[in-house]
Amino acid sequence: MSNTLGIVGGLPPRSTDQTKSWNMRLYIAGQTPKSLRALANLKQICEEHLAGKYHIEIIDLLENPQLASTDQILAVPTLIRKLPEPMRKIIGDLSNAERVLVGLDLRPRA
Amino acid sequence: MGDILEVEHRVYRMTAGMHESQQNPRALAKASTGIKGLDEITFGGLPKGRPTLVCGSAGCGKTLLGMEFLIRGTQFGEPGVCITFEERVEDLVANVASLGFDLPQLIAEKKLRLDHVRLDRSQIEEAGEYDLEGLFVRLGYAIDAIGAKRVLLDTIEALFAGLSNTGILRAELARLFSWLKDKGVTTIVTGERGEGQLTRHGLEEYVSDCVILLDHHMSDTIFTRCLQVVKYRGSLHGTNAYPFLIDEHGISVLPITSLELQHTASDERISTGVARLDTMLGGAGYYRGSSILVSGTAGTGKTTLAAQFVNAACGRGECCLYFGFEESLSQVTRNMRSVGIDLAPWLQAGLLQYYGTRPTAHGLEMHLVKMHKLVEDLRPRVVVIDPVTSLLSSATPNEVKGMLTRLIDFLKSRQITVFMTTLTFEVEHLEQTDVHVSSLIDTWLVLRDLESGSERNRGLMVLKSRGMAHSNQIREFLLTQNGIELQDVYIGPAGVLTGSARLAQEAHEEAEELLQQYALTEKRRQSERKRKALEAQIAALQADIAAEEAELQQLARQEDLRQTRRQQDRTAMAQIRQADAGRAPALAGDTLPTGKRP
Numbered sequence: 001m002s003n004t005l006g007i008v009g010g011l012p013p014r015s016t017d018q019t020k021s022w023n024m025r026l027y028i029a030g031q032t033p034k035s036l037r038a039l040a041n042l043k044q045i046c047e048e049h050l051a052g053k054y055h056i057e058i059i060d061l062l063e064n065p066q067l068a069s070t071d072q073i074l075a076v077p078t079l080i081r082k083l084p085e086p087m088r089k090i091i092g093d094l095s096n097a098e099r100v101l102v103g104l105d106l107r108p109r110a
Numbered sequence: 111m112g113d114i115l116e117v118e119h120r121v122y123r124m125t126a127g128m129h130e131s132q133q134n135p136r137a138l139a140k141a142s143t144g145i146k147g148l149d150e151i152t153f154g155g156l157p158k159g160r161p162t163l164v165c166g167s168a169g170c171g172k173t174l175l176g177m178e179f180l181i182r183g184t185q186f187g188e189p190g191v192c193i194t195f196e197e198r199v200e201d202l203v204a205n206v207a208s209l210g211f212d213l214p215q216l217i218a219e220k221k222l223r224l225d226h227v228r229l230d231r232s233q234i235e236e237a238g239e240y241d242l243e244g245l246f247v248r249l250g251y252a253i254d255a256i257g258a259k260r261v262l263l264d265t266i267e268a269l270f271a272g273l274s275n276t277g278i279l280r281a282e283l284a285r286l287f288s289w290l291k292d293k294g295v296t297t298i299v300t301g302e303r304g305e306g307q308l309t310r311h312g313l314e315e316y317v318s319d320c321v322i323l324l325d326h327h328m329s330d331t332i333f334t335r336c337l338q339v340v341k342y343r344g345s346l347h348g349t350n351a352y353p354f355l356i357d358e359h360g361i362s363v364l365p366i367t368s369l370e371l372q373h374t375a376s377d378e379r380i381s382t383g384v385a386r387l388d389t390m391l392g393g394a395g396y397y398r399g400s401s402i403l404v405s406g407t408a409g410t411g412k413t414t415l416a417a418q419f420v421n422a423a424c425g426r427g428e429c430c431l432y433f434g435f436e437e438s439l440s441q442v443t444r445n446m447r448s449v450g451i452d453l454a455p456w457l458q459a460g461l462l463q464y465y466g467t468r469p470t471a472h473g474l475e476m477h478l479v480k481m482h483k484l485v486e487d488l489r490p491r492v493v494v495i496d497p498v499t500s501l502l503s504s505a506t507p508n509e510v511k512g513m514l515t516r517l518i519d520f521l522k523s524r525q526i527t528v529f530m531t532t533l534t535f536e537v538e539h540l541e542q543t544d545v546h547v548s549s550l551i552d553t554w555l556v557l558r559d560l561e562s563g564s565e566r567n568r569g570l571m572v573l574k575s576r577g578m579a580h581s582n583q584i585r586e587f588l589l590t591q592n593g594i595e596l597q598d599v600y601i602g603p604a605g606v607l608t609g610s611a612r613l614a615q616e617a618h619e620e621a622e623e624l625l626q627q628y629a630l631t632e633k634r635r636q637s638e639r640k641r642k643a644l645e646a647q648i649a650a651l652q653a654d655i656a657a658e659e660a661e662l663q664q665l666a667r668q669e670d671l672r673q674t675r676r677q678q679d680r681t682a683m684a685q686i687r688q689a690d691a692g693r694a695p696a697l698a699g700d701t702l703p704t705g706k707r708p
Contacts (some may be wrong), residue, residue: 029243065251073244092238104233
């Protein structure tokens with residue numbers, strides 16, 4: 001499935017239904033510099049690689065603490081790729097774009 | 111007034127650390143763990159509102175200790191939160207259910223909350239800076255949801271396996287522990303034992319208030335768990351490694367060595383069950399709450415003496431607890447029936463509790479913990495350990511001595527009379543026990559073989575008995591159909607006589623007695639006869655004397671008669687001769703001597 005994405009560089013030439021919608025969740029805990037950085041970095045990466053086919057949901061754990069255990073959130077910020085399956089989890093302020101792409105299976109693992 | 115209080119206060123601090131936290135308002139507040147024994151060791155519990163590190167190798171009971179801490183807390187009205195990093199919630203529930211704790215019930219009552227933090231390094235990509243606020247949020251949410259006062263983090267070191275950035279991790283852990291302190295929750299953090307340090311990732315660096323180390327060791331294939339309070343800032347604590355037990359009711363830790371000898375000694379005396387032995391012990395038997403040891407070689411009747419004591423105690427309506435290390439219950443009851451001691455009614459009435467186990471079934475400490483538990487549960491007045499020497503098969507004499515010291519102290523503090531038997535192997539060292547407990551013993555009876563005349567008999571003596579006048583005699587110890595009987599022994603020129611030699615001696619003496627009696631009556635008869643003969647002789651002589659006297663009187667009378675006659679004759683003659691009538695009496699007087707002739 002996702003492991004078949006073996007293309008280096010550029011937009012992945014994906015035309016299957018699977019790739020049409022990227023559903024992601026970003027967990028933050030308050031408007032901290034790290035959260036804001038993570039959101040900015042995420043938007044940039046998505047615009048670059050997934051323009052038009054992604055959806056980001058931001059969950060502030062300070063407002064909805066009960067959601068933290070549902071998605072097994074420990075570190076903040078945490079980005080979760082809900083769709084396409086399988087679920088992927090990336091933690092940190094997403095400043096390392098290479099690792100984000102690897103984590104999202106947009107880049108092959110080294 | 112103030113001075114007096116001050117002095118009293120100081121005395122308290124000196125004598126009993128246990129009271130310190132209660133007496134001194136500035137002392138560290140403590141949260142009772144509710145775990146048997148652990149509160150005693152820590153003099154009240156874990157530091158309240160602070161984290162405690164529980165570390166140890168795999169399978170030593172860290173999680174269980176933490177869970178019991180939470181569960182007991184719910185009983186004290188302190189709800190608890192458990193964040194588990196390793197076990198799934200379902201597994202945890204199943205694991206503690208086997209120890210009699212109903213977690214789903216507690217969860218439903220909002221007294222407990224479990225949260226499983228799953229971390230899989232392969233599923234997580236780290237891209238940039240992060241913190242562990244998610245964990246804080248989860249923990250904070252769980253704590254606030256039920257108003258928790260206690261927290262278990264089991265085991266937080268899993269974070270090191272799940273996250274690669276140890277710099278962030280360490281900073282976050284430090285923040286976590288200070289956050290927990292701010293929250294005022296009493297926390298247990300578990301950690302795996304590491305090489306050269308307490309925990310693999312140095313958790314002790316963050317948790318500095320109290321550190322408890324769990325350990326286990328194997329000796330001769332016997333497994334023993336032990337617990338040690340390595341550190342307890344601002345509080346007294348027991349420093350030894352205390353054995354502990356995990357059984358169907360959770361953890362029991364054994365605070366072993368009581369530091370003080372403070373048990374009160376009773377003046378009450380209780381029968382040994384053998385009347386003659388009571389008289390040997392100052393006429394009243396053992397002291398209540400004393401320790402009694404019966405030592406002897408094989409087959410000298412140690413168990414019977416124990417059973418006789420138990421029988422007497424049950425007869426008084428006292429509960430007895432019997433630890434048999436060599437015989438099964440039915441074997442003991444059968445054997446005792448053969449000497450007329452029927453234990454069955456006491457067993458049925460529940461007065462006698464028999465606990466038979468092989469000494470090698472557990473480690474020594476486990477035995478001790480089990481004994482403690484049984485004593486606590488059954489509250490007997492009399493405890494029998496038969497024989498203590500069996501325990502040597504699972505430990506060294508020193509360890510056994512240590513264990514027995516603790517046990518005797520424990521029993522004495524509860525005024526429980528303890529009766530122990532010990533098997534002596536070498537006849538030469540009868541007055542020495544293999545477990546070297548003699549100094550702990552109040553009353554020591556020695557049973558020994560007395561060999562003579564090609565037979566073997568039993569002898570009993572009181573080697574020592576503290577606080578009472580006791581007999582110094584060896585008594586022969588007989589097992590009859592009516593229980594134990596004690597007989598005096600004969601001490602003759604050939605030494606102590608027992609058994610058939612004693613019987614022979616008795617028969618011999620009886621015969622001699624008879625002979626002597628016969629001789630005496632014979633002598634008496636003879637002397638009687640002689641007396642009678644002499645009396646007859648006396649009578650004859652007296653008769654002779656009487657006859658003589660009669661004759662003499664006869665003669666005197668005749669003489670008188672003759673005199674009178676002669677006078678008359680003379681007077682008549684004078685008259686005839688017509689002599690001077692006046693001189694006639696004078697003449698008569700002159701002639702008197704003739705009258706003397708017989």
